[in-house]
Amino acid sequence: MEINSIRKKTREIIIGSKKIGAGNPILVQSMTKNKFKQIDLLKEEIKELINSGCEVIRIALTDKSSINYIRSLVKEGFFSDTPLVADVQFDFELALLALEAGAHCVRINPGNIGGLEKTAMIIKKAKETGACIRIGVNSGSVDKKYLKKYDNDYLRAMIESTLEYVRFFENMEFYNFKISAKASSVMDTIYAYRTLSEKINYPLHLGVTEAGSKFSGSIKSAVGLGILLNEGIGDTLRVSLTDSSVDEVKAGYCILNSLGLRQFGVNIISCPACGRTRVDLKTITQEIERITGKMTKPLKIAIMGCIVNGPGEAREADIGIAFSIKKAAIFVKGKILRSVDVKDIVTEFKHELEKLM
Ligand code: SF4
Missing domain, CATH: 3.30.413.10 (Sulfite Reductase Hemoprotein, domain 1)
Known part of the structure; x- marks a missing residue:
């Protein structure tokens, strides 16, 4: 059976030079492992990722000293064809600065970035710069308020909080966003994405979080992502490995190639x-x-x-x-x-x- 024919037609969003959702090719992402302080190694890693076919690169920003590096990397053209996602936790100002520095997307969890008021400021900035936002609520970072509300049922709290964030984004008339709801349990990941896919029409970024080593992480991801993709769910993906970022890309393509969703390499x-x-x-x-x-x-x-x-x-x-x-x-x-x-x-x-x- 042709899986592409059952792919859910999600809303199309723009991230830098690429489109996500609405039947566009499922993009393979990875996240860098080197630190800004080892800038030459980081640059080498970015180049290797691009050469290996990585289509969206995520970089973790730890503090404000990261911003100058981001600005220089953008200026030097590292992300002209491969969009940059700045991963920001806790510090909403860092997200604003990353967008000003040229990030094509910020990955935030409204539950730990300072609440909806601060999230609104990030949305406003993304509107100004034309960037997209990834609402990323992982099983390990669900807002405590929701955990309390749902009696520590983290899965329900993860899904319900994500849905509330989606409504908030819509109320602000911002639609250029995608969603991830990763759990370290494969079955919980499948449940979360299936539920979200039934309820909303925004692109979903798939992944099993903290999946493990190259061997076990690839297998867990292949099982979890494979089941979802086979049901037509998913618009981008990352295979998280405690190993090289290039191997994450290879594993991602291997999953898509196996299902006939991409032909790469x-x-x-x-x-x-x-x-x-x-x-x-x-x-x-x-x-x-x-x-x-x-x-x-x-x-x-x-x-x-x-x-x-x-x-x-x-x-x-x-x-x-x-x-x-x-x-x-x-x-x-x-x-x-x-x-x-x-x-x-x-x-x-x-x-x-x-x-x-
Ligand atoms: S192809 Fe030949 S050598 Fe390889 S496993 Fe099969 S029987 Fe053995």
Whole structure:
């Protein structure tokens, strides 16, 4: 089934040079890990994120010293094609300054930024600068007032507070906003987003918060986000990992590619290897993954350990390898190109890939 056809048509919003919602491509986001004090490392990280296909970059602002850095990064053109979201907690003035410095969006939780009065000032500033706002209420940062009201049922408090913030934004006639309601529990995340999607029509930024390491975080995110996306819910996403921000982007695309919602970068189909395998398939696959890791053009690569399923899968791919005992057959667009010695396969693969690209 074509998932794109059941995607919910949310309201379109603008963030810098990009559009979110209303059936636009689901954007992959990430958040930087380096500090402003390590500005060269931060710049390098931003460049790597952009090269890896990150479409929206979020940066945490910790204090007012961050603002000069933000202003310089914007001036230097880092975010001309990849919008910047300034993540601000507690300090509404910092959100105002970030917008003045050129942030395309501020992520705030009205519940901890100083209440609706301060939120109104941020909305007014966003109207002036043309920025959007992300209302981001995480399971760990729900306003205590709502927790008390709903008897510490954090999920209900998270949903109800978000709905109230939405009404407040609407009352101020500000509609250029998206919403996130992430929980660290996958099932609670699914429940929160399903409920919000039923009740409101603004774009939803999906994520499972504090998802964990590269391994467990990717799996939790794939399960939670995959279920929601499969129901047509979600307009942007971030896979939160206790690992590199570039890996977050890779995981995000892997989820979207798997569901047929985007076609981005390399899709490696490699067999798990078994007693029939006569080559070091793991090392060869890792090497090919390393070579192709930065490619953004859609490409299907098959790496198969033996002749049982090998030729079949390899034929279906743009470029494929099927191993026998001492030889490896290279397939390009369904046709066997040639057979090479196993020891030469990585070099030969690279050669064919260059020709293909
Ligand atoms: S393709 Fe061949 S080597 Fe790979 S898992 Fe299947 S049977 Fe084993």
